Amino acid sequence: MSDAPIVNEFNQGPISCHAFNGDRTELAICFNTNVLTIFRKSGASWTQTSTLAEHDKPITSVDWAPRSNRIVTCSQDRNAYVWTLDGATSHWKPTLVLLRINRAATFVRWSPEEDKFAVASGSRCISVCYFEEDNDWWVGKHIKKPIRSTVLSLDWHPNNVLLAAGCADMKARVFSAFIKGIDKKPAPSPWGEKLPFNTVCGEFSNGAGGWIHSVAFSPNGESLAFTGHDSTITVVSPGTGDIQSIRAPFLPYLSVIYLNESQIVAAGHDCAPHLFELKGQQWAFSGSMDAAVKKADVGITARDTFRLMDSRAQSATSADTKVHTHHQNTINSIRPFSGAPGNVEQFSTSAIDGKLIIWNAHSISRGLGNMHI
C-alpha cells in the first residue's frame, strides 16, 4: 500500500536505543536518559503507557524478548535490569542482574531461545547472563580473553551458543557462550566443533583497521558481517574461507542487519539505510534505501552558487538546514520489524534526531532492480 517509509516523530530528544515487542504493538524507547519509555500503538501513532526508571545513568541498550515478553536494559551505571510484566497491575517489575562489571555496559541482546542474554561492557568483557533457579536471580559469566577494549556490539548465532562481538580494539570475534545446564550441545557448524565457554571461534579485522561498530550473523549462521569505522563492511564465511571487504565511499555505518541471505542493510553517520547485495559470489553496494527528499531550490541564483563555491568551497546551497534524507542525524540502530528471520520485510531505524522510521525492504530493491541501461 505505502512504499514510503513510516516516520514516527517523538520530539523527546535523541533516541539511543529502541525495541519492539513480539507482535509489534508496543515499543520501548530510551531518549538518551536514565528512563525507558514504553509506548503502545493506537491507530497510526504511539501513546505513552509507562516509564521504567531504575537506572541512574543513561541507558545504552534495550532488548525485548518476543516470546517470553521480558525487557532487558543496560546502562552506563554498570547495571542491567530484567523487567517482567506483572499481568494484574500492568506494572513492569525490575530484577537486578549481577553483571559484576566495573565499567559501563554498552550493548545487550537476548539469545534466540531467550533463556540467556549477553551484555557488552567497557570493562573489556562480555557478561553472559542466565537465570539461576536456586537463588532466584540472574547471574553472569564473563568472556574476558582476548578482548582488549570496550565491546561495542553483539549478535547471537541462531544455534543459541555462538556469540559475535565487535570491539573497539578493531577486532570482530566469535565466541562460544555455552552454559552448562542451560544449553544442549550445539550441532557442529563451520565455526567449530567442541565449544566450551569462552572459546574463540574466530577473530577478524577490517581492511584498514577501525573500531567495529556492529556485527550480524546471516540467517543460517554461516556468515558474519561486520562494519568498521573505516567505512568498510566485511563478510566472513568460515565454511568456504571467504572474506570479502566492501569499501563504501560513505561515512561509517553504526548498525547492520541481514534482510535475507543475499541482502544486507547498513546505516550510520550518513543518515540513510544503504543496501548491499550478493551478486553471484561478490557483495557490492546497491544503493541507498532513502529516495532523497529534495526541495526545490528557491531564490539561489547561479551567481550565488559560484560565489559560494569560490569563497567557501561549498558546492551546495547553504540556505537549507535540512539534510535530504528522512533522518536528519546519525542512525544508531536498525532492527528487523516484520517478516521471518530469514526474510525481513520491514525494518525500523532510530536516530539521534529523535525519529523512528519503519522502512519497506522490498519496494526499494525492486525499484533498483528495474533500473537498467
Next chain:
Amino acid sequence: MSNTLRPYLNAVRQTLTAAMCLENFSSQVAERHNKPEVEVRASKEVLLNPVIISRNDKERVLIETSVNSLRLSIAIKQADEIERILAHKFTRFLTQRAESFVILRRKPIEGYDISFLITNAHTEQMYKHKLVDFIIQFMEEVDKEISEMKLSLNSRARIVSESYLSQFN
C-alpha cells in the same frame, strides 16, 4: 594567491565531515565517567591519527579525533607585528566567552591560535553539516576581519598623525 584557498577549505571540509562521526562512549578508565577522549588521552585505541592540513607554513589546521570528541586547532595567518597583536586580541575576545560559544576551547593548543572542541553531545544537539559549514565560514572570516581591523588601524593612525602634524605647518 587565493587559488589555494578553495582546495584548502575543501580539504578541511571533507576531513571535518569524516572526523565528526562521533558517538557516546563511556570512559574505560574511570567508572561512571563520560569524558571527551581526545582531551583525556588515556586509552590509545580510541584515538585516531591527528591530521594537519596546511595552506602554507603560516596557515594550518590540526584535526585530532577520537570516538566521542574532536579537537580542531587553527593557526591564523599573521604576516607582521600588527597582525599578530590583532589576532591575539581577537582570539582572546572569543575565548573569554567560550561558555556561550559552546564548541570553543578556552585555551588553544600549543602552536595554534584558536581551538574548538566538539563532542558527541554537540553533534546530538546540532546538525553536523551546519557545524562544518560554520567552521569553514569562521576560517574564511577570521582572515577578513583581521585585514579589516588592520586597514582601519592604519587609516586611523594616518588621520591622527596628519591632524597632529598639521599644527606645525
